[in-house]
Amino acid sequence: MTGVYDEGCAHCEEMMQPYLDHVLSDAEVLEAEAHLQRCDKCRRRYRFEESLRRYVRLAVDEHMSPALRQKLSALRIPLD
Amino acid sequence: MGCSASVALVAAEDEDGGTDALRIATEARDRVRFEEEALALADQVYRVARHLANSREEAEDLVQETYARAFRSWRSFQPGTNLRAWLLRILTNLNIDRGRRNQRAPQMQALEANDYFLYDKLADSGDGTTDEERVLERLSQDDVVSALSAVPHDFRDVIVLVDLGDFSYQDAAQILDIPVGTVMSRLHRGRRILKRELAESVAEGDS
Numbered sequence: 001m002t003g004v005y006d007e008g009c010a011h012c013e014e015m016m017q018p019y020l021d022h023v024l025s026d027a028e029v030l031e032a033e034a035h036l037q038r039c040d041k042c043r044r045r046y047r048f049e050e051s052l053r054r055y056v057r058l059a060v061d062e063h064m065s066p067a068l069r070q071k072l073s074a075l076r077i078p079l080d
Numbered sequence: 081m082g083c084s085a086s087v088a089l090v091a092a093e094d095e096d097g098g099t100d101a102l103r104i105a106t107e108a109r110d111r112v113r114f115e116e117e118a119l120a121l122a123d124q125v126y127r128v129a130r131h132l133a134n135s136r137e138e139a140e141d142l143v144q145e146t147y148a149r150a151f152r153s154w155r156s157f158q159p160g161t162n163l164r165a166w167l168l169r170i171l172t173n174l175n176i177d178r179g180r181r182n183q184r185a186p187q188m189q190a191l192e193a194n195d196y197f198l199y200d201k202l203a204d205s206g207d208g209t210t211d212e213e214r215v216l217e218r219l220s221q222d223d224v225v226s227a228l229s230a231v232p233h234d235f236r237d238v239i240v241l242v243d244l245g246d247f248s249y250q251d252a253a254q255i256l257d258i259p260v261g262t263v264m265s266r267l268h269r270g271r272r273i274l275k276r277e278l279a280e281s282v283a284e285g286d287s
Contacts, residue, residue, distance in 0.1 A: 013195055013196065016195055017195065023249070045199055049199070052198070056244075056274070059219075062130050065140070075147050077151055
């Protein structure tokens with residue numbers, strides 16, 4: 001395991017959320033990825049965060065009931 | 081010249097009611113198209129609404145009210161703009177009107193764990209595995225649902241819109257009528273609150 005939490009890791013942590021939101025500049029993406037390449041610890045944590053987001057989405061996903069769908073269709077304003 | 085010719089044409093049609101009929105037919109067609117497009121988005125709207133609201137019943141009411149209002153005021157939708165965002169804007173306003181904002185701001189000092197807090201906690205309390213997927217398996221679906229519902233509304237709204245609804249920061253800002261910077265800071269904070277809640281549910285499960 002690549003070891004110690006250093007300044008590179010602190011900066012990498014700051015970039016994690018924006019990185020996963022795809023809002024970093026190209027230069028910042030390169031910077032983050034360069035660090036991730038050499039830092040096992042940060043890489044694992046990025047991966048965890050990414051999996052967590054996916055996991056949360058799936059866990060809370062709930063479909064609309066057919067009854068509600070029908071009610072919504074019934075709200076349409078009839079043509080005269 | 082072309083202009084005066086069409087004026088003459090309109091005048092002629094007005095006499096026999098032709099333009100009126102045309103206008104009514106065009107409007108009916110636009111309205112039907114609007115309704116169909118809005119209904120096609122109902123699933124996606126409901127998914128987001130479900131977690132902006134506090135319960136399934138509340139979400140269903142909100143979605144119905146939203147569609148009733150949308151169908152009545154369809155003319156104020158600008159074709160070519162984001163219809164899903166427009167519908168969610170109506171929905172969040174209705175949700176606020178219902179007075180669900182009485183909740184107090186969360187205790188900030190309690191939540192300042194870092195972004196890796198949950199991962200460290202799950203990895204520490206498990207069998208020593210640091211494999212991401214296996215670490216996550218320690219959270220049940222119910223844990224996640226109740227952790228999300230425990231996040232205070234201001235923070236939950238942005239998480240729900242951005243992370244579940246795939247809205248951009250800008251869309252979320254418009255829907256909630258707050259600055260983009262506020263969306264970003266609430267999102268950042270909200271995700272940490274969510275992780276803290278998840279960590280707590282793991283701790284409870286262990287005890």
